[in-house]
Amino acid sequence: MNFSSKLLGHAVNQVSQLPGIGKRSALRLVLHLLKQPKTQTLNLAEALTNLQEHISYCKGCHNISDTDICEICANNKRNKQIICIVEDIRDVMAIESTMQFNGVYHVLGGKISPIDGVGPQNLNIESLVEKVKTDTVEELIFALSSTMEGDTTNFYIFKMIKAYNVKISTIARGIAVGDELEYADEVTLGRSIINRVPFENSLKI
Amino acid sequence: MNFSSKLLGHAVNQVSQLPGIGKRSALRLVLHLLKQPKTQTLNLAEALTNLQEHISYCKGCHNISDTDICEICANNKRNKQIICIVEDIRDVMAIESTMQFNGVYHVLGGKISPIDGVGPQNLNIESLVEKVKTDTVEELIFALSSTMEGDTTNFYIFKMIKAYNVKISTIARGIAVGDELEYADEVTLGRSIINRVPFENSLKI
Numbered sequence: 001m002n003f004s005s006k007l008l009g010h011a012v013n014q015v016s017q018l019p020g021i022g023k024r025s026a027l028r029l030v031l032h033l034l035k036q037p038k039t040q041t042l043n044l045a046e047a048l049t050n051l052q053e054h055i056s057y058c059k060g061c062h063n064i065s066d067t068d069i070c071e072i073c074a075n076n077k078r079n080k081q082i083i084c085i086v087e088d089i090r091d092v093m094a095i096e097s098t099m100q101f102n103g104v105y106h107v108l109g110g111k112i113s114p115i116d117g118v119g120p121q122n123l124n125i126e127s128l129v130e131k132v133k134t135d136t137v138e139e140l141i142f143a144l145s146s147t148m149e150g151d152t153t154n155f156y157i158f159k160m161i162k163a164y165n166v167k168i169s170t171i172a173r174g175i176a177v178g179d180e181l182e183y184a185d186e187v188t189l190g191r192s193i194i195n196r197v198p199f200e201n202s203l204k205i
Numbered sequence: 206m207n208f209s210s211k212l213l214g215h216a217v218n219q220v221s222q223l224p225g226i227g228k229r230s231a232l233r234l235v236l237h238l239l240k241q242p243k244t245q246t247l248n249l250a251e252a253l254t255n256l257q258e259h260i261s262y263c264k265g266c267h268n269i270s271d272t273d274i275c276e277i278c279a280n281n282k283r284n285k286q287i288i289c290i291v292e293d294i295r296d297v298m299a300i301e302s303t304m305q306f307n308g309v310y311h312v313l314g315g316k317i318s319p320i321d322g323v324g325p326q327n328l329n330i331e332s333l334v335e336k337v338k339t340d341t342v343e344e345l346i347f348a349l350s351s352t353m354e355g356d357t358t359n360f361y362i363f364k365m366i367k368a369y370n371v372k373i374s375t376i377a378r379g380i381a382v383g384d385e386l387e388y389a390d391e392v393t394l395g396r397s398i399i400n401r402v403p404f405e406n407s408l409k410i
Contacts, residue, residue, distance in 0.1 A: 002298065004276060005269045007256045014252040017245065018234050029223050031293060033253065034260060034269075040222065041257040045250035047219040048238065051212045052246040055239060064210045064239075071209060088236060093207060110240075 001027070062107040062124045064089050072096075072104055079103045081138035083131070085157065087111055087150075091143060103141070106131070111149040112156055120156055132161045142170040172197075206232070267312040267329045269294050277301075277309055284308045286343035288336070290362065292316055292355075296348060308346070311336070316354040317361055325361055337366045347375040377402075 001023050003009035008030065016026035033041045058065040060073035072078060072092075082103030086092055092105050108123045131137060140161070144150035158168060174192035175184050184192075206228050208214035213235065221231035238246045263270040265278035277283060277297075287308030291297055297310050313328045336342060345366070349355035363373060379397035380389050389397075 002301065004263075004294065004297070005260075005271045007252075007259060007271060008269050008294075011252040011256040014249040017249075019237050020230075020233075025225075027295060028225075030253075030256065031295070032224050033257065038257050041253050044219040044222075045254045047212075047216040048235075048246050049250045051216040051235065052238065052243050054212060055210075058209075064213050066210045066212060089209065089213075090232060090236070092209070096207065 061105045062109060062127070063092055063105060077102075081136060082141065083128075083137060083139070084141045084143050085128070086143050087145070095143065103139075108144075108153065111144060111147075112153045113149045123153070125157060125160065128157065129160050132164050132166055137166050139167040139169060142168070146173060266310045267314060267332070268297055268310060282307075286341060287346065288333075288342060288344070289346040289348050290333070291348050292350070300348065308344075313349075313358065316349060316352075317358045318354045328358070330362060330365065333362065334365050337369050337371055342371050344372040344374060347373070351378060 001009075001012070003012065011030050012023060012026045015021060015029055016023045018026075021029070033044075056065060056068070057063065058068070058070035058073055060069055063070050063072070065071070067074075073080075079102050083106050084095065084101060084103055085106050085108060086095070087108055087110060089107065092107065095101050095105075106124065106128050108125065108128075110118050110123055112118060112120055112123065132140070140157075142154045142157070144153055154170065161168070172195060173188060174195065175181060175188065181189065206214075206217070208217065216235050217228060217231045220226060220234055221228045223231075226234070238249075261270060261273070262268065263273070263275035263278055265274055268275050268277070270276070272279075278285075284307050288311050289300065289306060289308055290311050290313060291300070292313055292315060294312065297312065300306050300310075311329065311333050313330065313333075315323050315328055317323060317325055317328065337345070345362075347359045347362070349358055359375065366373070377400060378393060379400065380386060380393065386394065
């Protein structure tokens with residue numbers, strides 16, 4: 001793309017480095033900003049800079065938090081002996097919004113993915129093992145998405161902690177509530193039959 | 206959405222004000238930035254701020270330009286007597302990349318659209334009329350997209366300048382090169398038959 005203005009070209013290049021935003025979308029976004037009051041751009045730039053400069057992570061669960069210990073970890077009513085292992089803050093938010101989990105989280109910060117250059121040493125796995133070793137952890141719940149990378153990460157962590165006396169479970173896979181059986185894929189349907197639950201359980205929610 | 210961090214929430218809110226980006230996409234973009242080196246965010250913020258603070262427009266054609274007069278208007282080899290009327294810089298870039306136009310442009314900065322609160326007074330129409338009045342303009346070419354708003358804008362400008370001795374044309378509508386006839390819509394196909402051109406013309410490009 002050939003821009004008549006270097007300033008514009010530079011801004012478009014920067015915006016187009018975001019994932020899923022190509023040069024054309026970036027130009028559309030930048031031209032939109034130019035039509036808005038100046039303050040909108042300045043606020044956006046300030047919010048991003050502030051976030052990057054002052055971001056901090058909870059020392060307990062590695063979730064993004066403005067305080068040293070996040071609200072969930074600091075909450076005395078949460079059961080610290082049940083730890084749910086998730087990839088990032090989006091999963092924490094998703095599980096929290098169900099209001100069905102009263103334990104705490106451990107945010108890995110990603111999944112093991114050799115193709116993206118992410119190994120176990122890039123994730124918060126060591127501190128998890130440390131927790132299992134030293135704290136009185138009762139149960140770990142794997143809640144990573146069931147992809148190749150998620151399964152690999154689950155298995156890696158499983159191997160690291162199977163020597164310790166801790167119950168390890170994974171979230172249930174099955175037919176989504178409201179879904180038609182005939183459109184479900186075979187693996188999911190198969191698993192949902194193998195892992196069937198007593199009918200009374202389905203009445204709980 | 207309930208964020209565990211106010212900084213994060215604020216950044217997501219700001220990003221989600223961009224068109225076509227919802228809260229979830231905004232969160233994805235912001236989390237992506239957090240995983241990148243700090244400099245990427247700072248560069249992005251700086252580029253946007255710089256653009257907004259130092260943006261300037263060509264005094265001739267109102268296109269975005271780092272100089273008072275843009276490269277196209279300053280080029281002596283371009284024919285200043287033929288003016289192509291476009292909506293914004295994207296159209297200028299699209300036409301320039303065809304390398305088939307040797308005139309200059311006039312960037313309106315939008316289209317008349319009462320529903321969006323855009324009237325003729327918000328566009329660079331007055332300076333266009335001024336050009337037609339005072340300069341030796343030979344031909345105006347309407348190159349707005351053929352929507353309700355585009356047609357309205359064309360007609361408004363047409364009425365403002367029809368009193369002056371200037372040729373007014375519009376870019377050709379027809380079947381796109383490479384398209385199958387059977388899938389073309391009736392209006393376009395109809396127009397392409399009415400406005401048929403001598404076969405020799407089609408050999409020029």
